Amino acid sequence: GEDVEQSLFLSVREGDSSVINCTYTDSSSTYLYWYKQEPGAGLQLLTYIFSNMDMKQDQRLTVLLNKKDKHLSLRIADTQTGDSAIYFCAESIGSNDYKLSFGAGTTVTVRA
Amino acid sequence: ETGVTQSPTHLIKTRGQQVTLRCSSQSGHNTVSWYQQALGQGPQFIFQYYREEENGRGNFPPRFSGLQFPNYSSELNVNALELDDSALYLCASSDTSGSNTQYFGPGTRLTVL
Numbered sequence: 001g002e003d004v005e006q007s008l009f010l011s012v013r014e015g016d017s018s019v020i021n022c023t024y025t026d027s028s029s030t031y032l033y034w035y036k037q038e039p040g041a042g043l044q045l046l047t048y049i050f051s052n053m054d055m056k057q058d059q060r061l062t063v064l065l066n067k068k069d070k071h072l073s074l075r076i077a078d079t080q081t082g083d084s085a086i087y088f089c090a091e092s093i094g095s096n097d098y099k100l101s102f103g104a105g106t107t108v109t110v111r112a
Numbered sequence: 113e114t115g116v117t118q119s120p121t122h123l124i125k126t127r128g129q130q131v132t133l134r135c136s137s138q139s140g141h142n143t144v145s146w147y148q149q150a151l152g153q154g155p156q157f158i159f160q161y162y163r164e165e166e167n168g169r170g171n172f173p174p175r176f177s178g179l180q181f182p183n184y185s186s187e188l189n190v191n192a193l194e195l196d197d198s199a200l201y202l203c204a205s206s207d208t209s210g211s212n213t214q215y216f217g218p219g220t221r222l223t224v225l
Contacts, residue, residue: 043216102154
C-alpha cells in the first residue's frame with residue numbers, strides 16, 4: 001500500500017534543532033525524499049536517502065532511516081527563520097521508482 | 113543549467129471548460145511527471161511520461177491527459193473541469209539514467225469557478 005504519514009505541525013525556537021518524523025508503508029521503496037515548500041511556491045528537493053543506508057548528512061541536514069520500522073526523520077541543525085516552510089516526506093513507488101507518494105506535510109514555524 | 117519551468121503561473125476557468133498546462137523539463141532530463149496538490153494536502157501523482165509515452169498513471173479519471181514532446185517538454189490537459197480540480201499543478205522532471213530524483217517546477221495555480 002501507499003500511505004505516508006507525518007505530524008502536521010512543529011514549532012521550534014531559532015537556533016535549536018528541528019526533527020521532523022515520517023512513517024511510510026512500502027518496504028520496497030528504493031529512495032526516500034524530503035522536499036521543502038515555501039508559501040505559493042513549488043517543491044524544493046532538500047535531500048534523499050537510498051534505502052540501504054541508515055543515515056545521510058548534508059550540511060545542516062541529517063536524515064535517519066529505520067527500514068525495519070519504516071520510519072524516516074529529518075533533523076535540521078541550528079534552525080533559522082528561513083527554514084519556516086512545509087516539509088514533505090515522499091517514498092518512491094512502483095517499478096523503476098517512477099512515482100512519488102507524499103505525506104500531507106509538516107508545517108515548521110521558527111520563532112525568535 | 114535551466115530548471116523546470118511551468119506556464120501559466122495562475123489560471124481561472126469555469127466549470128465544464130478545458131485547460132492546458134505546460135512544462136519544460138530541466139536540461140538533460142528525459143522524464144516528466146505531473147502532480148495535483150489540493151490546498152493543505154501533499155501532491156498526488158497524476159501520470160508520468162518517458163520518451164513520449166505514458167509510463168504510469170495515478171488514480172485520476174481519463175479527462176486528465178498528457179503529452180510529452182521530442183524536446184521532453186510536456187502538457188497536461190484537463191477536460192470538463194470540475195470545482196474539485198482547483199489546485200496547484202506541479203510538474204517534475206527526472207533522468208532515468210541517474211537516481212530518478214524528481215525536480216519540481218513552481219507550479220500552476222488553477223482555480224475553477
